[in-house]
Amino acid sequence: MSQASVLIPRRRAFEFSTRALLLLLPASLLFIALLAIPMLMTGELSLHGFSAETSSVLETRSWHNYALVLLDPYYQTIFLRTLGLALAVTVGAVVLGVPEAYIIFRMRPRWRAFFLIMTLAPLLISAVVRTLGWSILLSQNGVVASLIGWLGLTNGSPQMLFSFWAVVIVLIHALVPLVILSVWTSLQGIDPQSCDAALSLGAGQMTVWRRVVLPQVLPGVLSGSLMTFALSASAFATPALIGGRRLKVAATAAYDEFLNTLNWPVGATIAVLLLLLNLLVIGVYGKLVERRIQRRLGR
Template identity: 40%
Template sequence: MNYATRKRQAVLFTTLPGLVTIGLMLLVPLASLGFLSFNTYDVNSGIKSAFSFENYVAIFTDSYYGLVFVRTLRIAFAVTFLSVCAGTLEAVVLSRMNPKYRSILLLVNFAPLLISVVSRTLGWALLIGPMGILNEMLTGVGILDSPLRLMYTETGVIVALTHVLVPFVVIAVWTALGRGDPLVEKAAVAMGASPFTVFRRIILMQALPGILSGGVVVFSLAASAFATPQIIGGARLKVASTLAYDEFLNTMNWPLGAAVAVVLILVIVAIVTLGSRMVEKRFPQVFK
């Protein structure tokens, strides 16, 4: 047995437990969800094991489902844009800070991730509600005449989701900037480049892999978020995840709920793949 064969066997042996775990924990449930989505549902008899595209036809022909998916993607893109802008600037500042203060700010930055998503979202509800702390303060000092309407709106959902998802961009961009050469910036300044040119042509290019990876994570989490849209958005502001939840547990139409979940997964995968390919094609030198 030569060295190459032994190496392939070693790689297979070490990765096999992970592949089995992924298969059992991820692929099998997803396959079951896919099969379920092709079943039908009857109010009187329940789920029928009959292969049908009925659920997908309903999703793609009913304007209500189209409205829900458009809203879901609109919120996800808005959260991704805000998170990338805020997270990139924060990562640039952190990469230039004194390590002692940087550790403190990193702890503050990742603090939202240490709190339960339900507790964190309820905190936002108390903060931005009609009688919340923010409105009481703004109306109390005379800045606003009436409470700011953020609860049960897309704006409130976007703000709450951005708050918790920014750290994913920060860590990704900070890691990417750490691999860059600081001498390149000094050379650009010595050659007479303006601060904006240095940021656009050097810092931003060094951060681009982190921006892409962080943006992918944020978009996926924002598009599939459940607790925040359910609490902040309320019952009327449906997104795809809350719609699937209602179909599963309220109307008991599991096949339709499974179809909604499958379409959401496919849409997220398609957008993430297409976006990544476009960025890598536009900036091939960055991803070499």
């Protein structure tokens, strides 16, 4: 093989990489301008001091705000509640979304399109409108409370709003379409005849699901659960409207610090710690699931 024939593919690869970088440049600049720079400014703001007497930000810089938030039991409870909320929503969305995606995938094309559109409908509705609708359903005189009272499960009309599990239910309803979309993408690479072949060889439906389908859709489950965790941990509208003032999470606590007490440095500190918590959990979870997938595939 001549040296010229070796240099041509390398030159083409270099031209392709240069062209790809030029195509990515506008999106990268937009990302830096709209996300990276504001986050850096937020991190810098979190180091400033705060004067309670004048409600003003001081020029002094220290790690005092981080020590305050991390060591205060009040903020510790808020972050633990945020973590528990995100984990509960993620587990619920995966438990509901993965089987639903597989059932829709196995339907006939006509019914498949209809149920897929119905499943993704929550993504087409504003988060505030959707949450207000749930607040009506979960109110003391709402449909859910009336149904529970009619069934005799409780004495009188139960108070469903302003509770932890009410926020979990509403967030699962809002985020389970993301899990379905991610799993649906993975299901497109599965040959339905492989499932039929396993059934013809005597495997049951649960065995086919566990041994044939689930290992192939684990990447979709991983991506869907990561998006669900990140969005539920940073959710603001649903905890504020459904959870109320008493059920604070990190996003609503940061909002109160910014707009109610005007303590911007502490609010920025909560926002930075929430981002770091998200990145830590997503990184550890992604590594663990990736190793399990590689182990299943024999790599």
